[in-house]
Amino acid sequence: MYFNTHTHLNSEELYHQRDVLIKKARDHGITDIIVAGYDLQSSRLAVKIANEYSRVYATVGISPNDCLETTDECYKEIEEMLSDPNVVAVGEIGLDYYWDSVPRDKQKAVFIKQIEIAKKHDIPIVIHARDAYEDTFHILQQSAHRGVMHCYSGSVEMAKRFVEVGFDISLAGPVTFKNAKIPKDVAMKIGIDHLMIETDCPYLTPHPFRGKLNEPANVVYIAQEIAKLKDMEIDDVARITAFNAKELFGIK
Ligand SMILES: [Zn+2]
Incomplete structure (x- = not known):
């Protein structure tokens, strides 16, 4: 019923518990899970996990925080991984001016190159943007x-602009935080037809589990909060956000 569009079961914290965590998620009604890569090693691992479990999918890509050493060989491997039927997107890719761990020109070049690869293979992209929404927007607008x-954390106005150029908005743990006015505003004002839900686990554990390790099953709390904010039934939030994800990622 629930589609968790972004997890890191490929992370050190979760990888060795993946069997238990996936079973627990299933017990909570999470039918579909995406494992997102952020560098070559984590992308390979995401593909491996996607091939171990049914209805678990992978994205492969190099994130802005991990792109300093990216070479043509890396792009070649990312492209090769796209031939696996369980790989549903290129990602997470984007710009991160919060950590700013890689020069911005390099971040942009790696981001744009991976968008080109995704376009060539007609596969969607999963965007990581932090403190870089304006530049990210211009690149995505041009990419068509x-x-x-x-894990969108920008303003409602910015979210509307992303939707206008063909991008959905995925909400994570912060929407459940008591003082998180902006994510709650986004949940209220962006139409359910453009929303998805995710945990980004092991990070960003939702209320009421803050401080504990986050896991895929917790996506239920994101859906619950969106249902409350939009005055909808939680089942409808689950069903429609899952539909949106399946449409975008081409999953039957
Ligand atoms: Zn992530």
Whole structure:
């Protein structure tokens, strides 16, 4: 019923518990899970996990925080991984001016190159943007492609602009935080037809589990909060956000 569009079961914290965590998620009604890559090693691992479990999918890509050493060989491997039927997107890719761990020109070059690869293979993109929404927007607008803004934390106005150029908005744990006015505003004002839900686990654990390790099953709390904010039934939030994800990622 629930589609968790962004997890890191490929992370050190979760990888070795993946069997238990996936079973627990299933017990909570999470039918579909995406494992997102952020560098070559984590992308390979995401593909491996996607091939171990049914209805678990992978995205492959190099994130802005991990792109300093990216070479043509890396792009070649990312492209090769796209031939696996369980790989549903290129990502997470984007710009991160919060950590600013890689020069911005390099971040942009790696981001644009991976968008080109995704376009060539007609596969969507999963965007990581932090403190870089304006530059991210201009690159995506020019790309004329499709995808999702993962763990979106920008303004409502910015979210509307992303939707206008073909990108959905995925909400994570912060929407459940008591003082998180902006994510709650986004949940209220962006139409359910453009929303997805995710945990980005092991990070960003939702209320009431803040401080504990986050896991895929917790996506239920994101859906619950959106249902409350939009005055909708939680089942409808689950069903429609899952539909949106399946449409974007081409999953039957
Ligand atoms: Zn992530």
